Amino acid sequence: MKVLTTLAGILAVSLAAHAANKPNLIFILADDLGYTDVACFGSKYYETPNIDRLAKQGMRFTDGYTCGPNCQPTRAALMSGQYMPRTGVYTVGSIDRFDWQSRPLQPVDNVTSLPLEKITIANALKKAGYATGMFGKWHLGNDAAHHPSKRGFDEAIESAGLHFDFVTDPKADYPEGQYLADFLTDKAVDFVRRHKDEPFFLYLPHFGVHSPHQAKEELIAKFKDKPSAGGHHSPAYAAMIASVDESVGRIVALLDELKLADNTLVIFASDNGGVGGYDREGIRQAQGITDNAPLRGGKGMLYEGGTRVPFIFRWPGKVRSGTTCHEPIISVDLYPTFLEIAGAQPPANYPLDGKSFVKLLTGDGTGTLQRDAIYWHFPGYLGAGAGSWRMTPAGAIRAGDWKLIEFFEDHRLELYNLRDDLSQTNDLATKLPDRTKELHGKLLAWRKELNAPMPTKNIPSTQPGVSKKKKNKKASAD
Template sequence: MHLVRSLLFAGALFTASSVSGADRPNIIFILADDLGWTDLGCQGSTYYETPHIDRLARGGLRFDAFYMSQNCAPTRACLMSGQYAPRTGLYTVSTLERGKAEDRRMHVPKNETLLTLKVKTVADVLKSAGYATGMFGKWHLGHEQGFHPADRGFDEALRSNGRHFKIRTDPPTDVPEDQYFADWLTERGVDFIARHRDESFFLYLPHFAVHSPYQAKDEYVKRWESEPGVGGHNNPVYAAMIQSVDGSVGAVMAALERHGIADNTLVIFSSD
C-alpha cells in the first residue's frame, strides 16, 4: 500500500561492496494485513488510535502514491521481489477462476501461487551484502519445499503460510495459548534485534492482524467498547486489533532506542 519503494531502494543501495558495515543502516519492515487506508490517526481517523505509527509518520517520509497489488500473496511477492504482479504472475490469492465462467466479464491470465525461484528476494540481496536476515510472521509465498523463507534469503524464519484460522508455524513452535499472536511475533522480532544489534540486519515482521477472524485482547476490547464510534469506524474488536499492531511498532522502536541503534535503522510500515 505505502512505502514500498523505500524498502526496494534500500535493498539496491546498500548492496554496494564499497559501503562499510558500520555505515549500512539496519532495515526493519513491518507489514500489517488488511489494514484500511483511513484506519490510522496519521491518515485522519479520529476513532482508532495509533500513536506509535503516527510518530513514525511524523518523523519520517510518507509515501502515499506508491501502490502494489492490494491483497495478501501478491503484495508479498511485490515486496520480496521488487516486481509488479504482471511480472511475478501473482494477481490474487488461490485462483482467478471463481464463480461461473459464463458470468465473467473478462478473461484473466493464469495466476501463480509461488514466487518463482528465478527471482532473487530483497533478503537474498541483503544477505549477500552481509546482513543478518530474519522473518517472523505471515509468509504466503509458498509452503512447498524450496520456497520457504529459509530458502529465499532469510537466516532465521518463523512463518505460517497464511492460515488465519489455524496457525501452523514452520518450524513447529509452541505458541502460548494465553498470548496474543501479534505480541508473540513482536517478541521474536525484538529478540532478533537484540541478538544482531552489533551488526547490520534486515528484519521482516509481517503480522496476521488485522485480517479476519477478528480477535483481540479482552482488556483492549473492553476499553474500546466504551468509545463512541465515528462514522464507519465503530468496531471495538477491530480497534483493539489495530491497537496491538500499533503496540508492535512501539515495541520495535523501543528496542532500537534501548540498544542505541535507532538513528542507524530504517523502519518501514505498510499494509497489503
C-alpha cells in the same frame, strides 16, 4: 610476515567496522489496514499513538500504493521488486476460486507461489552481508522449497496457509493463549537483540488486522463505549489495530534502548486497502469492517481505497522529522530503495521495476522521482458473494495527478484528477479525450513491454475443468 599479518588484521577490522556501519532495515507490514485506519492518516476512532509518533519522528507518504488490491500480489511485488506480469501472482488462490463462468472473460492463470527464479530482497541483502529474519505472514508458497528460509531469510516464522498454522525455522512453539501479534513481536525483538552488532534486515508482516477479527478483551473493552467516527466503528477491529500499534512501539523502544535508532530505517505500511467502502459502490453483499473514505472503494478494487495505503519512514538524522511527501511511491520501489541504503548492487540480469526513493527520504518532502507513471494489472475476478463482484479484470495507470482505469470486459475507461477529486466521483474520460488517449496509450505500451497476459473471451465449451468444477468451496483468505 609480521607486517602482512598486521595489515591483514587491520583490513579485517576495517571490513568489520564497515559492515557494522551499514544501516539496519526494519519493515513492519500490517495486513488489510486501510489508508485512514491510523490516526495520523485521518481516523478519529482508532488509536495509534506509536504509529503516529513514528510519523512525527519521520516522513509520511500521502500517495503510497500497493501493487495489488489484495494480499498475495503485493507481497510478491515487495519481495521480488517486480510488477505482477513478471511474477504471475495476480490474486490469492486459483482462477476457480470464484465462479467466473457467468462472466464474459476467462481470467488469466494465477501463480500461487513466488517463482523460485525470483531473487528476493532478502536474497540480495543477505549477499550484501545482512542478517535476515522474517516473522509473520509470508503468503508466497507453502511447500518447503518456497519457505522463506529458502528465499533468503536466515530465520523465519510463517504461516503454512492458515493464519495460525506455523512452520518455523528454527523450530519455535507457539505458546497457548498468547496473542499472535505479541508472539511475533517477541520473536522480532529477540532477533534484533541477537544481531545488534551486525547489519540486519527484519521483516515483520503481521496477520493483523486481517479477519478473523480477534483481539484482546481488555483492548476491545476500551472501544466499546467510544462513539463511531467516519465509518470506523468496530471495537474488535480497533483493538487489533491497537495491538499492531503496540508492536511498532515495542520495536522503536528497543532501537532506542540498544542505541540503534540513528542507524536503522523503520518502515511501516499495509499490503492493500481496508475492507470497506463497498456500500457506496452498490456492492451490498461484501462485508466491510472499516471505511477508507475519502478514498473510493476498498480491498480488492483498483480504485484508491483498494491500493492507497499508509507509508511511514523513520530514520533519525537521515529522514527529517515531521515531514510529509506527496510523491507517489509503490511496492516495487522498496527493493531498489533498500539496496541503495545497504550500498548493494542490483542483482545481475534481473529487472527491477521500481525506483529508489532515497533522495525523497533524505530531502524535505518536495522531491520527485524521474518516471512517467506507475501501473496495475489485474486480469482476474474478485467476488463479493451472491453473484456480485468487487473487481472484474482491469488495469490502471497513475501519471502525475491523473489516474486512468481500464475495465477489460467492456473496454470502459475512467479518468480522474486525484488532486481535485480524491474520492474519484467525477469521471473525466469523455470530457478529456486527449488526456484519456494519452494515458491509455502508456498503459497499453507498458503491458506490451512486460508481455502482460490478458483474459480471453469466455467460451463455455473451452472452460478448463468446468465439468469437474464443484460448488464453490470456502475461499482462502485474501
